[in-house]
Amino acid sequence: MLRKLSVSDIVLTGFIATVGGAECAHVLAVFLHKSFSLAAALTLGGTVAVFLCCLAFSVLVARRDRKSIDPLSKKEKWLLAALGCVCLWVFALLISGKTIDVHGDMTVETVQSFLTTDAPYSVNPLTGEAYTAGMPMRLRVLCLPTLYGAFCKFLPVTPWTWIHTIVPCFVFVLSLVAFYTLGTTLFPESRERRPLFLLAVVLLLLAGTYAYGMDGFGLISSGWRGVSLRNLILMPYVFALALRRRYMGIVLCILAEACLVWTLYGLGMCLLTAAGILICDLILRRRISKKEVAS
Amino acid sequence: MSYLKSAWNGWGEFITAGKLAGVFLAALLFLLFQRKKVKQQTFLLYTTIAAVLCIFPVMAAILMLYQTIFFDYQWIWTMVPMTCFCAFAAVLFLEDHLKEYTSDKRVKAAVVLMLLGILAISSGLGKKAVDPKALTTGEVKTILTSVKENCADETVKLWAPEEVLAKTRALDGSIELLYGRNMWDNHLNAYAYDVYSEDLQEAHFWIEHTTWYERIPDDECLETVVNRGVNCILLPMEVREDSLEIFLTEYEKKAVLFEKYYLLTRIR
Numbered sequence: 001m002l003r004k005l006s007v008s009d010i011v012l013t014g015f016i017a018t019v020g021g022a023e024c025a026h027v028l029a030v031f032l033h034k035s036f037s038l039a040a041a042l043t044l045g046g047t048v049a050v051f052l053c054c055l056a057f058s059v060l061v062a063r064r065d066r067k068s069i070d071p072l073s074k075k076e077k078w079l080l081a082a083l084g085c086v087c088l089w090v091f092a093l094l095i096s097g098k099t100i101d102v103h104g105d106m107t108v109e110t111v112q113s114f115l116t117t118d119a120p121y122s123v124n125p126l127t128g129e130a131y132t133a134g135m136p137m138r139l140r141v142l143c144l145p146t147l148y149g150a151f152c153k154f155l156p157v158t159p160w161t162w163i164h165t166i167v168p169c170f171v172f173v174l175s176l177v178a179f180y181t182l183g184t185t186l187f188p189e190s191r192e193r194r195p196l197f198l199l200a201v202v203l204l205l206l207a208g209t210y211a212y213g214m215d216g217f218g219l220i221s222s223g224w225r226g227v228s229l230r231n232l233i234l235m236p237y238v239f240a241l242a243l244r245r246r247y248m249g250i251v252l253c254i255l256a257e258a259c260l261v262w263t264l265y266g267l268g269m270c271l272l273t274a275a276g277i278l279i280c281d282l283i284l285r286r287r288i289s290k291k292e293v294a295s
Numbered sequence: 296m297s298y299l300k301s302a303w304n305g306w307g308e309f310i311t312a313g314k315l316a317g318v319f320l321a322a323l324l325f326l327l328f329q330r331k332k333v334k335q336q337t338f339l340l341y342t343t344i345a346a347v348l349c350i351f352p353v354m355a356a357i358l359m360l361y362q363t364i365f366f367d368y369q370w371i372w373t374m375v376p377m378t379c380f381c382a383f384a385a386v387l388f389l390e391d392h393l394k395e396y397t398s399d400k401r402v403k404a405a406v407v408l409m410l411l412g413i414l415a416i417s418s419g420l421g422k423k424a425v426d427p428k429a430l431t432t433g434e435v436k437t438i439l440t441s442v443k444e445n446c447a448d449e450t451v452k453l454w455a456p457e458e459v460l461a462k463t464r465a466l467d468g469s470i471e472l473l474y475g476r477n478m479w480d481n482h483l484n485a486y487a488y489d490v491y492s493e494d495l496q497e498a499h500f501w502i503e504h505t506t507w508y509e510r511i512p513d514d515e516c517l518e519t520v521v522n523r524g525v526n527c528i529l530l531p532m533e534v535r536e537d538s539l540e541i542f543l544t545e546y547e548k549k550a551v552l553f554e555k556y557y558l559l560t561r562i563r
């Protein structure tokens with residue numbers, strides 16, 4: 001199994017495992033009425049365990065691949081330098097906090113209410129009072145507030161700073177890993193094209209900050225939201241997995257999306273996209289085999 | 296029918312704010328003409344089909360049904376790899392097509408600059424308009440500290456203008472509010488089944504239009520606020536004198552904050 005995995009696969013699978021762990025802890029707190037403190041402790045513990053496992057696997061894979069990696073060419077070094085500069089610009093935008101857009105989002109209020117009441121959804125996060133008519137179950141099961149709240153509970157950082165400033169930085173790094181995995185899939189023979197691909201992706205993200213729903217807006221202005229995590233991390237990874245026909249990974253992405261974003265009973269964009277790519281792949285393979293038979 | 300209408304209007308709105316969708320279609324056209332040279336045929340075929348499904352209203356409406364009413368039109372474009380595809384096309388253009396056309400570095404540099412220029416123009420240049428009423432996080436924190444110091448009760452229930460309430464629960468989860476951000480940000484109403492009663496909506500209108508004469512009477516607004524257990528009010532200083540007098544029958548003036556608000560607390 002380790003032979004097929006790269007470091008980027010391990011990192012992204014670790015992210016999905018973290019989301020899965022947070023979901024289990026969140027469901028425990030919501031449906032079994034356990035305290036948020038317990039859910040937070042389980043989430044944080046799970047995250048640390050996942051991080052250590054990913055680190056160990058990454059070291060093993062890096063050692064395995066060390067001898068087969070050629071030194072960087074001059075062109076690659078220039079491209080990586082340019083990519084580094086643009087990434088610094090993105091980090092500066094994220095850390096400045098001036099690009100935040102909270103319209104239609106109440107993640108910070110939700111985390112604050114979890115921390116204050118030590119129970120998930122015991123009060124309406126927007127008013128602090130008890131719900132009169134309740135909230136949709138499909139929102140209640142989503143785990144992001146527990147995942148973020150777990151760090152706010154045990155680290156000396158306010159929810160506002162953690163969610164609006166630090167989390168988007170992590171999301172940006174993970175999105176680079178996801179887009180790099182896709183770049184490796186799209187350009188398997190040419191390593192030189194991958195940093196150029198990443199550079200183009202980051203420039204396109206910066207250019208796409210003008211409207212709600214664009215990937216760039218999702219990263220720069222709302223990098224903590226479930227839809228942003230899906231669009232920037234899960235979707236590029238799904239494209240990469242589907243093009244490589246890695247079905248187990250696709251299933252994990254579909255499950256992760258169901259934990260992060262409102263879906264049609266678990267049927268989300270990851271499933272639709274993966275199905276679309278696999279159908280297209282089937283059509284093309286049949287066409288090729290017909291041509292081979294004909295010739 | 297409403298989905299069809301949203302799908303019809305959605306595409307128009309999607310391409311109005313910025314033109315990255317145009318860049319994407321140009322990239323798609325370029326690669327379709329070069330399709331025999333493109334090794335990733337599955338990626339190209341899928342992107343083409345997905346884009347067609349998202350543009351044409353009937354299929355777009357079906358996709359909107361699939362993603363549920365919780366999301367607007369633009370979210371169906373999640374299934375189209377716009378960013379990756381444009382980047383993929385850019386790499387193939389620069390690495391294959393441009394290399395075939397010329398080996399002159401100056402020409403290549405000029406082409407790269409033009410592409411960056413096209414990207415900059417397509418991004419909808421210009422900054423978002425800043426709301427002049429908006430308060431910084433630091434200002435709201437100062438206000439909330441003052442509110443907690445002056446309010447004698449253990450639990451503070453606050454009524455204030457939008458620019459204060461917008462950040463209150465995000466900065467301090469212990470303060471209750473008469474109403475939340477979903478009073479003016481309708482997208483937040485999707486997160487709960489609760490609705491605000493008419494008297495709360497009128498109280499919101501009252502405090503956002505403190506100098507108007509044509510609104511609910513001051514004593515009715517006061518009654519709403521008192522009955523809901525509000526023990527702390529931030530009234531804008533532009534409030535009319537007669538309105539302030541009525542509120543001072545149940546609340547006392549404790550402080551003036553940022554020369555913008557009267558801080559009133561409940562008389563015990």
